[in-house]
Amino acid sequence: MAKSTQLIDNEVFRAYATYTGIVLLKMMLMSLVTAYFRITRKAFVNPEDTASFGKGESAKKFLRTDPDVERVRRGHLNDLENIVPFVGIGLLYALSGPELSTALLHFRIFVGARIFHTFAYLIPLPQPGRGLSWAVGYSVTFSMAYRVLKTAWLL
């Protein structure tokens, strides 16, 4: 029987697992940041979420959008748009047999760029900080996709 631990014994796969774990946890943290801003800014979207503030008009005024909440949500959506391709293409890349040092370089730059991107979005830093960090992560994923398609190509 196949042992499920085979892949996890491979160093490139272990590096992939480590960086994917970190960057997915970072993405999940966006939910907590959203919740934090929703509660501190008292800005909710579902009527049932404001029930503890009283009934009728007194609760209804908390059904509103807040610039800080919307900013975190945009950061979260940008994470989904960029981290999903990294996780999918990165897995195929890790299985395509790259050098460990090359793989680590890709994973480190991507995860570093996405962590910087989050700070650039939430603080916010002046452009082009956020734009450049986005482009760096995007380019890393393209570079991995190039190797995947070159190695695996079967149309």
Place this chain on the structure above:
Amino acid sequence: MAKSTQLIDNEVFRAYATYTGIVLLKMMLMSLVTAYFRITRKAFVNPEDTASFGKGESAKKFLRTDPDVERVRRGHLNDLENIVPFVGIGLLYALSGPELSTALLHFRIFVGARIFHTFAYLIPLPQPGRGLSWAVGYSVTFSMAYRVLKTAWLL
């Protein structure tokens, strides 16, 4: 040559495949629920989608937002934000060689919590029902991520 059926012979991986299949199908169902509410509430967003209702002003009035449609869409986005990390981290977790019973416990609780979350969002149930089911799924993913990082750690 490697046989692609190796992994699928592993029991933990089979459990992962089963629960991931179920929870991704559940997420896909949100598209059908959205379509159902868009059609029954006559609330569309693309002008070309209302062409069958006539031309000009008679069709334009169906380009509007509807509370029920928006509620389903929020549930769908919440699924994306939470099920994507589960699928990614869960795969690595399944490959990290956990006990079958421990793995099944994680998968069952996560999928159960997400199905409950969907009903809590759509009915809607009073809080903290939805909030708690979200937190349960979130915690399961964190627990799996902890094992993945502990097993695979290579930075």
Place this chain on the structure above:
Amino acid sequence: MAKSTQLIDNEVFRAYATYTGIVLLKMMLMSLVTAYFRITRKAFVNPEDTASFGKGESAKKFLRTDPDVERVRRGHLNDLENIVPFVGIGLLYALSGPELSTALLHFRIFVGARIFHTFAYLIPLPQPGRGLSWAVGYSVTFSMAYRVLKTAWLL
């Protein structure tokens, strides 16, 4: 030690890697299309993104929504909602040992349908063009999920 290149030697897995790479790159292109429309339509959402247009009121007028930008963003979100299940279920499907020709049929139809869907959304084509291409991709993912659950079922 397990060789990470084992899976990539399998033809079905190579086909999966190729089509997943293509469809994820297609999804990533939506970010560039969004950026293109934001810049040409001068429609931004973050105040820091309009700083290069001057200060105060002169920059503030570019903080607005634009129908073309919103259309691309809806197409991007629809991609996330549909391509994420394809990538997750497709991986499990590829590991479930299907015939190469059957697998290729699934992958080709899905990726073709999603590329058509993007054009149908952005041009836009009259309905039911976009709706049908969505339904075709959706059905392919369901078909793969059926095989995954039948092969792996362990609840």
